[in-house]
Amino acid sequence: MSDFDYQQLDDIIHSRIRLAIMSVLVSVEEADFVFLREKVNATDGNLSTHIKKLESAGYVAVNKSFENRKPISRYILTQKGKKAFEIYIQKLESLLKK
Amino acid sequence: MSDFDYQQLDDIIHSRIRLAIMSVLVSVEEADFVFLREKVNATDGNLSTHIKKLESAGYVAVNKSFENRKPISRYILTQKGKKAFEIYIQKLESLLKK
Numbered sequence: 001m002s003d004f005d006y007q008q009l010d011d012i013i014h015s016r017i018r019l020a021i022m023s024v025l026v027s028v029e030e031a032d033f034v035f036l037r038e039k040v041n042a043t044d045g046n047l048s049t050h051i052k053k054l055e056s057a058g059y060v061a062v063n064k065s066f067e068n069r070k071p072i073s074r075y076i077l078t079q080k081g082k083k084a085f086e087i088y089i090q091k092l093e094s095l096l097k098k
Numbered sequence: 099m100s101d102f103d104y105q106q107l108d109d110i111i112h113s114r115i116r117l118a119i120m121s122v123l124v125s126v127e128e129a130d131f132v133f134l135r136e137k138v139n140a141t142d143g144n145l146s147t148h149i150k151k152l153e154s155a156g157y158v159a160v161n162k163s164f165e166n167r168k169p170i171s172r173y174i175l176t177q178k179g180k181k182a183f184e185i186y187i188q189k190l191e192s193l194l195k196k
Contacts (some may be wrong), residue, residue, distance in 0.1 A: 042137070
């Protein structure tokens with residue numbers, strides 16, 4: 001397979017917004033919705049949609065709890081998500097460097 | 099602006115196939131259609147569509163000529179394309195490394 005084969009890049013991760021979400025989550029233990037929204041600079045609807053897609057793929061998990069009686073959702077990368085991100089970066093590097 | 103702002107990534111370059119095309123072109127002087135198609139692993143139609151999008155953005159230019167009486171199209175990155183690719187890589191790195 002050619003290093004330039006575009007299909008080697010995980011399509012679930014590659015979308016700009018999902019790549020940004022994954023990049024935030026790989027850099028922190030966990031992130032709540034508002035923090036993610038500000039970092040990624042997305043609208044609520046757009047962020048929700050793409051978090052759901054990452055959850056469906058098993059890359060992101062959510063912990064729901066209450067803080068001062070307010071519901072709060074905290075997002076983390078799963079082991080599967082971390083592995084997929086690692087592979088994505090490797091493939092991206094071999095695409096860009098050769 | 100947050101380093102994780104997904105909109106900092108040039109959308110014209112970021113699509114997987116266009117990123118692969120740009121990556122091939124940055125690594126060679128010029129590439130003909132068949133060479134690009136094999137490297138990127140795309141269908142004719144898909145490759146044409148995305149090369150046209152890169153041409154419209156002024157990132158890629160085409161030189162058409164004849165070789166042994168057969169028409170041949172050679173693609174190169176323009177100065178604008180090289181600059182845009184450079185900026186894209188910088189933004190991508192700051193997104194991925196922080």
